Amino acid sequence: MVKDLSVDLCGVHLKNPVIPASGTFGFGLELSDAFDLNLLGGISLKGTTREARYGNPTPRIAECEGGMINSVGLQNPGIDVLVDEKVPALRRVYGGCVIANISGFSLDEYRECCEKADACKGIDIIEVNISCPNVHNGGMAFGTSADSAAGVTAAVKSVCRKPVFIKLSPNVTDIVSIARACEDAGADGLSLVNTFLGMRIDIARRRPVIANKMGGFSGKAVFPVALRMVYQVAHACRIPVMGCGGVASASDVIEMMMAGATAVQVGAENLRNPYACPEIAEALPHLMEELGINSLKEIIGTV
């Protein structure tokens, strides 16, 4: 029997739920020689800010057991290059769902970037990364309090007609209250989770491995924690969730969806295996067959 892998995110049709997560797939085009990008349900593009950013000093990567730490620091060419060059170039080879990932260090910056992303024809969904420090609030990340998360949501919703997904940080005491605050402020959906603040020390040199000392931990090892958060948030909110964190196989995708995710993002796994997403998409129908699932839509939030 033909399996139905398609899902729907706020009216945007995805042929399958597999989406490379922001920052782990460049602007898409970097991988267009490796495989046919159209195998992917969606692509979340690299985090973009108002101005071009060089990002953090190197080393930016530290290997860990079951995962890795990154401190790329939002290196990107700026929102104008994204909408004028990167998205149109990607659109020449890709027909699926394109998700712009927006970061900012002030409400103005978020608003301005989202407005430009909203006006860009090739973008279907706007994903707002609220893990960035707020320069007007002592550098505390927007995503760490319900009030400031709702503040960003309301600010960007006021300038967007496209679906806005707020991407939540897991580095909080109560992710559900932040998720609810975003929903109440008008978010169309939620993406979770971003990376976990982590650190490694080079014991021979007696200094941190990462130049910036700390960075975001992610990969296989975070899967159970991310899954738990997706489960809690999906059951507490009515808006759709993109589940993310440690996903590395077709069975992880099914698990995330059963926990309540409508679509699933794959992050660090792409760095270990650039073919991870097409391989997962290809494995899904076989696993569905084994599990007696005909349509993925049927399993969303069934646990």
Add this chain to the structure above:
Amino acid sequence: MKKEQYRIVRNKRIAPGTFELVLEGNGNVDGEFVHIAIPGFYLRRPLSICDKGPGSLTIVYKVVGKGTKVLSEMTEGTVLEILTGLGRGFDPDACRGEALLVGGGLGVPPLYLLAKELKARGKKVTAVLGFNKAEELILVPQFESICDAVTVSTVDGSVGVKGFVTDAIAGMDRSYDYFYTCGPMVMMKAVCRMVECPGEASLEERMGCGAGFCYGCSIETKNGPRRVCKDGPVFKKEELSW
């Protein structure tokens, strides 16, 4: 980029802590380095191609940490999953006349294939190869068999010129049309400053994907940020802000 299975046909110690790994697979590998998955480790390990032939490739690596240690214990017949076709290597066509190759330690192997390519183009090739001490010498006879001149330096003076590659170059009192260098960062910086002709250097940076899409390996150049794994690892001297 391609993901391929390669079988170990040789994994032999050639100097203390240094191994020559010969792999066999299908087809011809291009690119400067391969990204090797080592079972038990989350990320792959980037290692430069030292030599290649139809369906085979040679890597020379040093055991510096846990991953290379595990690699050194792998036996013939073991199959490795590697990403091939990565990185922009040295450009043999950039040299119009006489070439100077400057390698230090584990920076020597990546220059070997280049030396062959330069000779295939009929260029005159001089190599300066630096090591810490006599026991650490690698590939010197191989370079001697293809280059027009080879000078070895050792820090302790046990073989060749005593001191660094720069001491050896200073003693040669000659000029070249183009240089190629690979080795420790301090060495390459000194070479770029000292050798007046244009040239290129092969950089090293911690990598995530190794294939140009995670931006984990960016360096600042005079032309803006560049990815070591994709735009490099080889960069022109004038691009580098040294």
